[in-house]
Structures are given as C-alpha cells and as structure tokens.
Amino acid sequence: KAGVTQTPRYLIKTRGQQVTLSCSPISGHRSVSWYQQTPGQGLQFLFEYFSETQRNKGNFPGRFSGRQFSNSRSEMNVSTLELGDSALYLCASSLARTGEAFFGQGTRLTVV
Amino acid sequence: AQKITQTQPGMFVQEKEAVTLDCTYDTSDQSYGLFWYKQPSSGEMIFLIYQGSYDEQNATEGRYSLNFQKARKSANLVISASQLGDSAMYFCAMREVNSGNTPLVFGKGTRLSVIA
Numbered sequence: 050k051a052g053v054t055q056t057p058r059y060l061i062k063t064r065g066q067q068v069t070l071s072c073s074p075i076s077g078h079r080s081v082s083w084y085q086q087t088p089g090q091g092l093q094f095l096f097e098y099f100s101e102t103q104r105n106k107g108n109f110p111g112r113f114s115g116r117q118f119s120n121s122r123s124e125m126n127v128s129t130l131e132l133g134d135s136a137l138y139l140c141a142s143s144l145a146r147t148g149e150a151f152f153g154q155g156t157r158l159t160v161v
Numbered sequence: 162a163q164k165i166t167q168t169q170p171g172m173f174v175q176e177k178e179a180v181t182l183d184c185t186y187d188t189s190d191q192s193y194g195l196f197w198y199k200q201p202s203s204g205e206m207i208f209l210i211y212q213g214s215y216d217e218q219n220a221t222e223g224r225y226s227l228n229f230q231k232a233r234k235s236a237n238l239v240i241s242a243s244q245l246g247d248s249a250m251y252f253c254a255m256r257e258v259n260s261g262n263t264p265l266v267f268g269k270g271t272r273l274s275v276i277a
Contacts, residue, residue: 094264107264
C-alpha cells in the first residue's frame with residue numbers, strides 16, 4: 050500500500066511569488082492535514098480537509114490556502130511568498146478525523 | 162487548550178540499551194489520542210505508536226512501547242535495544258477528540274543520538 054506522497058520534495062522561490070504544493074493521501078484515507086515546520090516555531094497546524102471540506106484552520110494569514118479534491122488529493126497554495134515562509138511543509142492523512150495520522154516526506158520550501 | 166511538553170532537548174544512549182523519552186500533556190478533554198513520531202534528517206515524520214485515552218493497556222509496537230500514566234498526564238516513549246538507526250528527532254503529539262476533533266498538537270521534540 051503506497052504511503053502519503055508529497056510533491057515536489059524541494060522548491061526554491063523568490064519573494065512575492067506563489068507556490069502550490071501537492072499531497073496524495075494513503076488510498077482510502079479521507080482526511081488530509083497540513084503542517085508547517087520551522088526551527089523557531091516547531092510544527093504548526095495549517096488546515097485540515099475531510100471529504101473536500103475544510104474542517105479546521107490554524108492561525109495563518111489568508112495567503113495560505115488549500116483545497117481537497119474528490120479523490121482526496123489535496124493542494125495547498127501560498128501567495129505573495131515571504132522569507133519567513135521558508136519551511137518544511139508536511140501533509141498527513143488519516144482514515145477518519147481521529148486515530149493514526151501518517152505523514153508524507155514533506156516539501157522543503159526555500160524563499161529567497 | 163491542549164499542550165505537549167517534552168523536557169529533554171537531547172539525549173544520548175548506548176547501542177543496545179533502552180531509553181525513555183519523556184512527554185507530558187495537558188488537556189481538559191476526556192477523550193484524546195497520544196502519538197509518537199520519529200523524524201530522521203530526511204524530514205519524513207514516521208508514525209511509531211498510538212495510545213487512546215481509554216486504552217487500559219500500554220501500547221506496544223515492536224521495540225517501541227508507550228508508558229501511559231493517565232493520572233500524571235504522561236506518555237513516555239520507551240525504545241528497547243537501541244540501534245544506530247534510531248538516531249533522530251522524536252515528537253510527542255496529541256489530538257483531542259471531544260473538542261471537535263482538533264488537529265495534532267506537537268511538542269518541541271527530543272533529539273536522540275545512539276552511540277556505538
């Protein structure tokens with residue numbers, strides 16, 4: 050059974066640009082959550098999608114957005130990139146909204 | 162609000178020895194789940210073990226066991242027979258269930274170094 054797949058693995062963008070990250074959950078999993086990891090702030094929750102609906106949102110500005118498709122694949126978008134957006138972005142999938150959550154390898158975003 | 166505390170920023174253990182990584186949590190919810198993840202330098206978060214608040218038995222998965230003490234609100238991870246490949250960051254996390262299925266909240270992590 051394939052795990053959680055995140056693409057791309059690495060990205061370098063310049064300030065002001067926008068970026069889209071993709072996450073394919075484990076087959077059959079309907080819940081996808083996104084987290085940002087930085088050395089200073091640790092792991093912070095961005096948002097959660099379940100059955101194409103955003104169920105929870107973390108304390109991030111509106112430049113951060115996401116969506117989930119009917120096949121449970123999810124994308125997150127960051128517009129008008131800032132240097133502080135440089136981070137490892139992790140996606141987690143769950144069968145339901147509770148229970149074990151399995152993470153992908155992450156997308157490492159560098160904003161220059 | 163839920164909170165996870167990992168008080169050990171770094172730990173060293175000799176190969177083949179057992180090690181305990183500490184985790185305490187705070188929640189007012191009666192129903193919650195506790196998780197441990199391993200993050201090697203590659204960045205991937207690897208799920209290790211899960212304990213539900215109503216589980217009476219401590220969870221075990223191979224060399225990993227979770228020492229769950231509900232009254233003390235602690236959920237320590239025990240790794241038996243440490244291996245060099247166990248060197249990584251370890252994160253404790255919690256998710257409340259009754260409070261609308263809140264997202265995972267993570268501790269700051271513990272960096273474990275296994276010495277040959």
